[in-house]
Amino acid sequence: MSFLSETLARVQPSPTVAITALAADLVRNGRDVIALSAGEPDFDTPETIKAAAIAAIQAGKTKYTAPDGILELKQAVCDKFARENGLTYTPSQISVSTGGKQVLYNALLATLNPGDEVIIPAPYWVSYPDIVRLGGGAPVIVTGERQMGYKITPEALEAAITPATKWFIFNSPSNPTGAGYTRDELKALTDVLLRHPHVWVMSDDMYEHLAYDGFEFCTPAQVEPQLYDRTLTVNGVSKAYAMTGWRIGYAGGPEKLIAAMRKLQSQSTTNPSSISQWAAVEALNGPQDFLAERCAAFLRRRDLVVRLLNDCPGITCPTPEGAFYVYPDIAECIGKTSKGGTRIENDEAFCKALLEENGVAVVFGAAFGLSPNFRVSYAASDDALTEACARIKTFCEGLS
Structure with a gap:
């Protein structure tokens, strides 16, 4: 008889959390990794909101x-x-x-x-x-x-x-x-x-x-x-x-x-x-004016990532209407072999090889219920996104 519940056996750990944690471990071990796997804005919490939290602490609102x-x-x-x-x-x-x-x-x-x-x-x-x-x-x-x-x-x-x-x-x-x-x-x-x-x-x-x-x-x-x-x-x-x-x-x-x-x-x-x-x-x-400013930054990043990914051989990247993700199609990459010798049998293999060989962490499409794709979070700096897309292009160019 298993010690763990049957309910727990019905679920899997979150793939996005797992890949983000793996990327963080690689960075701690000295690897040069650009992580585009987490759905997390790279902007800081606005100052007025942080000030409200500090005021709550000082007022004893901690019960x-x-x-x-x-x-x-x-x-x-x-x-x-x-x-x-x-x-x-x-x-x-x-x-x-x-x-x-x-x-x-x-x-x-x-x-x-x-x-x-x-x-x-x-x-x-x-x-x-x-x-x-x-x-x-x-x-x-x-x-x-x-x-x-x-x-x-x-x-x-x-x-x-x-x-x-x-x-x-x-x-x-x-x-x-x-x-x-x-x-x-x-x-x-x-x-x-x-x-x-x-x-x-x-x-x-x-x-x-x-x-x-x-x-x-x-x-x-x-x-x-x-x-x-x-x-x-x-x-x-x-x-x-x-x-x-x-x-x-x-x-x-x-x-x-x-x-x-x-x-x-x-x-x-x-x-x-x-x-x-x-x-x-x-x-x-409180003030909401920063929402439009940050949305404009995400729009610029979206257009950058869509343009650069569509320049990668074997990748087709639609232009989304919102959020801070793109979901490129990699059907043309399936069945090929990476420069490092990995057979790209599915989108999970693509993403693992991309991380191991070129240092870019993204999430494979099967985790989201549709393959062959991968998800990129463009909640990162323009420089990081540009470099990541260049690495993805290099990886795709090495497929044969």
């Missing part, structure tokens, strides 16, 4: 809080949803957790039963299927091909829905592709969901503020108000506010769901860091 967040932060989240998304929530409809991942985890574990299905568009964030499995549910993968901009069609969504479907997870702009759904594209999906009232919607809006070329972000309950009562709208301060380590995610949704998530959180982590919560209040209520 336990309500399990799912202080009232001040819940109100700031309500104000943010109203201001930016046209969604009206009260504090009793808001959950604050230790990062966006815990929000998703709480919601799925609080609602899934054995046999429940969760529709997940691919390419997907690596944690979605495993969190579903931890909750006892079954991931149902619907693939958005490159020819469709890595976005799923209404017909594909309709075909995936069964009487066992409990959730549809939606992420736009997307991790890992950066693909963003227009209002019309999203409306076509919500029209399908209206025909299936037993299906709940989980909208992961973490990259809301990273949108380019006039792309206008929208979220399902905003596009189709009839879905409001069965939608959990998820967001956080990690990406836009460069607060990944502060670990604050939040969501708005129906009170019965939020209460169930609170119950679960009260028996796991209890409250998020009190200091981080006060910092998040400032993030949401």
Whole structure:
């Protein structure tokens, strides 16, 4: 009999975390590695937010809080949803957790039963299927091909829905592709969901503020108000506010769901860091002007990386609408052999050889449910991105 639980056997460690850790180990051992594997802004947390955290410490705001967040932060989240998304929530409809991942985890574990299905568009964030499995549910993968901009069609969504479907997870702009759904594209999906009232919607809006070329972000309950009562709208301060380590995610949704998530959180982590919560209040209520400045920097980096990767033999790199990732196709590289003698049988072999031979850490496409591809995070300096792409080109030129 195994000491470990059967539940744990259903999941795998996060590939993005594993590759980032491997790259860090190589650097500590003296290797010259450029890591483009982590989904983390290279900008610092804004000074006003750091000052708010220091003020909270000095004021003694270091005690336990309500399990799912202080009232001040819940109100700031309500104000943010109203201001930016046209969604009206009260504090009793808001959950604050230790990062966006815990929000998703709480919601799925609080609602899934054995046999429940969760529709997940691919390419997907690596944690979605495993969190579903931890909750006892079954991931149902619907693939958005490159020819469709890595976005799923209404017909594909309709075909995936069964009487066992409990959730549809939606992420736009997307991790890992950066693909963003227009209002019309999203409306076509919500029209399908209206025909299936037993299906709940989980909208992961973490990259809301990273949108380019006039792309206008929208979220399902905003596009189709009839879905409001069965939608959990998820967001956080990690990406836009460069607060990944502060670990604050939040969501708005129906009170019965939020209460169930609170119950679960009260028996796991209890409250998020009190200091981080006060910092998040400032993030949401304070100056927002830096968001446009940083978005412009990411746009410049996106265009740089797309141009340089498309200059690499065997790589086709689409131009994404948002986030800070690109998801190049490497079908023409499969079956070749690297200069160092590695047979490139799949995208994982490509990425391992690229790291070992040329010192660039990226994440293989199979981790995100669509191959042969790899994900590049361009949340790095222009110089680092230029050098990394030059190394990728050298690697590709060495394939034979």
